[in-house]
Amino acid sequence: MSNNKAIKHKDHKMRPSSSRPPLTRLAAIITATPALTNATTDSPDRGGFLPIATITDPAIPPRPPSLRSPPHFGIIRRFGQDPIVMTDTVAEMNQVMADADCLVPEEQVHAAIDTMASAITDRLKDSNPLLFCVMNGGLILTGQLLPRLKFPVQAEYLHATRYRQETTGGILEWKLQPEADMKGRTVLIVDDILDEGTTLCAIADYCLAHGASEVLTAVLVDKEHDRKARPPGLKADFTGLYVEDRFLFGYGMDYKGYWRNAPGIYAVKGL
Secondary structure, eight states: OOTTTTOTTTOOOOOGGGOOOOOOOOOOOOOEEEEEEOOOOOOSSSSSSEEOOOOOOOTSSSOOOGGSOOOGSSOOOOOOOOOHHHHHHHHHHHHHHHHHHEOOOOOOOHHHHHHHHHHHHOOOOOSSSEEEEEEETTHHHHHHHHGOOOOOEEEEEEEEEEGGSSSSSOOOEEEEEESSOOOTTTEEEEEEEEESOOHHHHHHHHHTTTTOOOOEEEEEEOOOOOOOSSSSSOSHHHEEEEEEOOOEEBTBBTTTTTTTOOOOEEOOTTO
């Protein structure tokens, strides 16, 4: 017989329900202070708890602040920015685009990528190349370049910055190191822009040091100035466009992390 059913005895009456010990009702609680959640409540006296089931038994005291979970353990989390800050950011970015100078329209960018793809095909179609997309800038160029390459390509990606953002030297800080075996392979490194070229040169040196037989570079934009990392006249092996020395964004290049998706090559007003 189930443990949940009462058993009657001949000489004893069942204990009245009112004499049973009081049951404690529990509720699932997510600890979250108002500063750590985007949820709201109309009741100002709920403290820092968001109840899933409402606590009605006064015998259960609220958890003191010292027992609440640390902020980083909360299940419901706040957005990374306040809605007002996010709105301001969107307005700022829209204004940047509205004021920007379009240096190269999208149609001309497409034509440049077509020309790059043709040159890369002529050079590498029989060499079984290993292509590395340099994140994040090279993402859009790589995505549009690959379907134009009508031969077998092994495509991988990597993510590196200059160590401690040094302006000289070839020491890389890897966010994602290459995993593909490049020994004896022709390597093609694809990036958005050749500016000073320090990081691109350091990546090429890394590939050669790890056994690549040849390292080639492809960039959508070569920014024209005399500050190249390895003068005189550092150039990529495949270049789509030559653009004046301004603060550029679009087609992988960003302004404060935004507008990599801009449909063309733009320059920030006044920069």
